[in-house]
Ligand code: SF4
């Protein structure tokens with residue numbers, strides 16, 4: 001048995017991966033569990049690809065080794081593909097059905113990736129594909145997609161949903177508590193069962 | 197006392213509060229910046245805190261406070277210590293009365309840096325104690341106690357966290373914020389503080405005399421510690437020790453080096469007990485050199501025999517592989533997991549609406565054959581736009597540029613430098629270029645803030661670190677005072693005027709300065725600026741792709757047509773670039 005449950009959250013700088021990882025960390029504190037995490041700061045946050053490592057019950061370093069993550073949560077399809085090697089074969093992926101085409105594609109005239117071909121390349125994993133934008137809108141704010149994703153992933157995370165909800169309330173700005181709580185619940189209810 | 201989920205740098209800042217810090221200064225640099233950023237926004241602030249103009253300035257300011265008996269902290273990234281090295285080296289001689297901690301954050305793998313230098317070398321060079329935490333909790337605990345250690349030996353203490361300490365989070369046990377502060381009193385003592393030769397020779401001897409006791413103390417304090425478990429052993433330091441603990445077998449001994457200088461007797465005694473010793477540390481083989489020096493019959497593995505990599509950062513898989521090479525079985529082996537090939541890269545990119553982009557665009561358009569030395573900041577990303585030919589260290593755009601210009605190279609030199617970098621170390625270079633008759637254009641990218649490290653204010657911003665208003669300096673006046681007679685300030689969102697300004701600069705000789713001025717879009721948005729988004733008229737768009745080459749991330753381009761996404765910040769520059777007049781403010785077309 002691995003001593004820690006290792007989650008990798010990936011996305012694009014500005015999508016709120018750090019907030020999502022903060023919620024998980026705070027939930028560990030509430031449940032009196034140890035936790036280690038690592039984040040991207042600095043230059044990469046300018047629209048670049050970013051990753052947050054969270055190790056629930058972690059006691060040592062904060063980095064997850066490729067091939068050993070227990071769960072991959074991706075805020076963008078292309079980022080799911082970029083980091084899929086962090087999961088073992090058949091590993092669990094929760095991905096937002098959202099694709100921001102990197103400017104590099106236009107500038108270097110690369111093939112524009114599309115949802116279907118990316119999802120095909122992700123076959124072999126245990127994938128749940130979430131329409132986080134729609135659920136976030138339903139919750140009241142498109143910006144709550146990161147919390148929707150967390151809700152959708154929560155069934156696979158060894159933390160109690162009540163704890164996670166409490167952690168959401170503690171971590172998000174006061175004015176957005178209601179929207180984000182709704183986002184978490186919608187993600188949890190409608191997310192987990194979804195298949196591509 | 198209270199377990200909290202904290203970023204390494206937050207834990208460090210909190211420990212400073214627990215240790216009754218009186219004075220904090222620094223220059224922003226990833227991964228160190230959040231320490232001062234946390235201290236400066238404390239509601240209760242019974243201490244002085246400032247963002248200084250550069251690291252040397254920061255260190256000397258904090259040293260002044262420490263000479264007045266206060267507890268002082270100075271923060272920077274590793275390469276910042278190069279700038280501050282001058283006062284650092286001699287502050288070891290003069291010593292301090294109040295506790296003085298110099299935080300210099302290393303960046304293995306150069307996530308956000310120009311090199312992978314190792315601060316521990318500076319500590320050795322200056323003969324100063326250096327603390328090297330292995331975890332976020334240890335970073336907190338070490339800093340809390342570092343001030344007392346500094347006072348005990350009368351020496352500045354170097355604190356060296358790495359990226360994976362500063363920017364890792366964990367459950368941290370924090371203590372109560374202290375309430376005892378020192379009133380600053382300077383006691384005149386020229387023999388201590390005036391380093392003329394007669395004084396400094398004595399001071400040097402005193403510094404050397406402290407070393408033995410210091411080494412012993414670092415073992416006593418538990419920073420350097422070991423457990424003997426078998427005939428083979430690992431010696432690890434810093435965050436690498438955490439990775440070792442994750443994979444080391446139960447029959448392998450472990451020594452953790454968390455502080456320097458290392459007590460050779462302690463180390464020899466440990467090494468001697470083992471047949472084989474593997475040294476695991478990121479960056480330079482500092483511990484390894486010490487181990488090899490004391491080893492008599494023990495076989496030593498490390499970087500020098502290629503068991504462990506010299507460069508980059510480690511993780512448990514790298515450590516497990518090293519253990520295997522050294523003949524020690526790790527508890528886990530890791531699968532070889534290669535990334536999927538051919539995924540389009542997503543490097544960081546200048547924001548939509550960033551003022552640097554039109555400035556680079558105009559510069560390149562007017563100076564097609566120009567040489568473009570640049571500097572350190574978000575604008576280094578101008579590399580993707582072909583607008584950055586050199587970057588070496590802070591302030592070097594102007595100096596490398598004037599060197600190229602005066603070397604006889606015939607193409608025009610146009611260098612770019614941010615406002616904060618200009619104030620950091622750009623000014624002496626400008627003065628030098630003017631006085632020595634260089635022929636070049638200096639473009640100051642004035643976005644009113646130190647953006648890349650997280651938007652810290654600088655003397656150009658108009659507020660200090662604590663948010664207090666202060667009169668912003670005038671870049672124009674500084675340039676003129678340096679002897680530049682042609683200084684033009686221009687709004688980069690006004691592309692026709694910007695282009696015209698570059699053209700006018702091209703017609704002249706000598707040092708010409710263009711100040712391209714517009715707040716960073718991120719700070720502008722935070723302060724409530726909202727600009728209408730732009731849109732492409734599909735009827736008029738001919739699909740020529742000119743806007744694509746501009747490189748704004750809000751412009752998507754798929755085969756026939758350009759479209760503008762919700763990332764648009766409304767700077768309006770692409771509307772001026774489109775040759776078909778197809779781009780306009782949303783709703784206006
Ligand atoms: S943060 Fe500011 S300066 Fe940096 S890329 Fe974005 S807009 Fe430009």
Ligand code: SF4
Pocket residue numbers: 548549550729730748749750751760763764765766767768769770771
């Ligand atoms: S107006 Fe054009 S250049 Fe400016 S942010 Fe919008 S899309 Fe980018």
